Amino acid sequence: MSTLDFFETEVRCLTSEADGVLSMELRHPLGHELPGWGAGSHLDVMLPNGQVRQYSLCSDPGKRESWRLAVLRERAGRGGSAYVHDELRPGTKIQVRGPKNNFAMAPAREYIFLAGGIGITPILPMVRAAEAAGVPWRLIYLGRSRKNMAFLSELSVHGDRVLIHPDDELGIYPLADLLVDPTGGFDLYACGPGPLLNVIETIAESWQDPSRLHLERFAVDPELAGAAVAPHQGDHEFTVEGTDGTEVLVPVGVSILQALEESGRNPLNSCREGICGTCETAVVSGDIEHRDSLLSQDERDAGDTMMICVSRCKGKRLVLELD
Template sequence: MSTLEFFETEVHRITSESEGVLSLELRHPLRQDLPDWSAGSHLDVLLPNGLVRQYSLCSDPGRKDSWRLAVLREPAGRGGSAYVHDELRPGTKIQVRGPKNNFALEPATEYVFLAGGIGITPIMPMVRAAAAAGVPWRLVYLGRSRRNMAFLDELAVHGDKVHIHADDESGFYPLAELLGEGSAEFHLYTCGPGPLLKVIESLAGSWEEPSRLHFERFAADPEAAGAAVAPHEGDHEFTVQGTDGTEISVPVGVSILQALEDAGMSPLNSCREGICGTCETPVLSGEIDHRDSLLSDEECKAGDTMMICVSRCKGKRLVLDLG
């Protein structure tokens, strides 16, 4: 079973975890073991309505027979969460790809986990991993109201290592008190809505070791997303060539993804902002102008993959493996 290609799973169970949050338990249709994964991993999920979405795994990596995802209903979303909440039923077959990990838990002497709302999902396995390793840790879980916060009963087994903060009970959480220690040694892992991450980045900006901050967005920072998709000075038209010899021109102001779609192709994609990795495409030759928020410096230097929703070509031609 390849983690790089889509394969079939079955929705075994759907559970209401809080107001507005459902969890999905996925199993192999033949009850075979599922691929291994580590804390921070996510799946690309191809829903039966054709939409591709990314959901963090929030179960125990030690379980081989099932995976768990959690999905927040987003009234202002683009249809993925509404489909899960309104249409998906146990027994439904869905295609998934992965697991992939862009938010891996690195070794540290101490962890602080900070989750906002549905951002608790990638943090759950990290808590388990830290506890199993005997590394000191604590979790601050923020939400507007306890009724909207998933997995509270599950987290309660960790006692006072977990602090639950609901805004409607206690007002806004004093982040500056938690994060103001610039010389502290803990590594902070955080996931949550954009405004929360923006405040956290600002507070961590004065740290002596900024590399102690690790975060994952489930929506792009508007400024970064705008910069990624907007034309840059020096942008130029170039050609994308497929392995079958097909050539497609990519004008200034048009992404590779859009140019391929305009040519009648249907590359997998989701965010169109360079943050999810769904459109990651192998590069066989050509110099890439990376503009995504996912690939590491080492991966960018390797030059063998790119996010075609935002990244471009520094030269005149890219040869891509378009599948």
């Protein structure tokens, strides 16, 4: 099964994990094992209302009979989280794609995990992986208040290796004191709100080895919004050809995704900023100008997939596998 293909799962149960956080358990409708995955993985979830969203897997990778996702109600969202919280019910069939992993753990001598709010979801399996591997680790879990922080009881079994830091009780956590240059020491894996990750990135700029910092963002940094899709010097128009023989001209200042939509197609998409992977499309031929924030250098060099919401063609023609 390709990670670009959707398949059907069934919602078995929904559980309130904290104020505003709802987890859902997914199983195969026929009871089959689900595809394997590693810590840091996520799913593309096609909700019954037609929206596609990305949610991190936060269950145990060793248990293949079910998956768990957790969804924060986003008050200023576009309706995906509201649908999950207000309308989703056990027994609902949901199409998913993946698992995909843009936040995979690399071997390290020691791990520090830093989670802000719903950023705990990809971190939970990382804690399990580090524990199973016998590698030293610590988790700092930040939140506005305990009532908003999910999975606290689940984390309590790890004792003082987990620091729970609610801002309303303890004030702002002193990140600079924690993140001294880890030369020869820890790797840091962090997930959470954009402002938190921006502070972490700023601190890590002074590290001798910035590769020890690993971040996952759930949303585009507002300061960078639109940068990936803005016209670049040297951009030119090109033609996209589908494997069915249809052709679409992509002008300067228009993304492949937009051009396809204007031609009457409806490719799956979500962020439109190159950070979520929903619009990932297989490339048959053509020279790609990658502008996403997801693909590794090896994946870019392979040249067999691209994010059509931001990436372009270096030449005059791209041939894509289009539905």
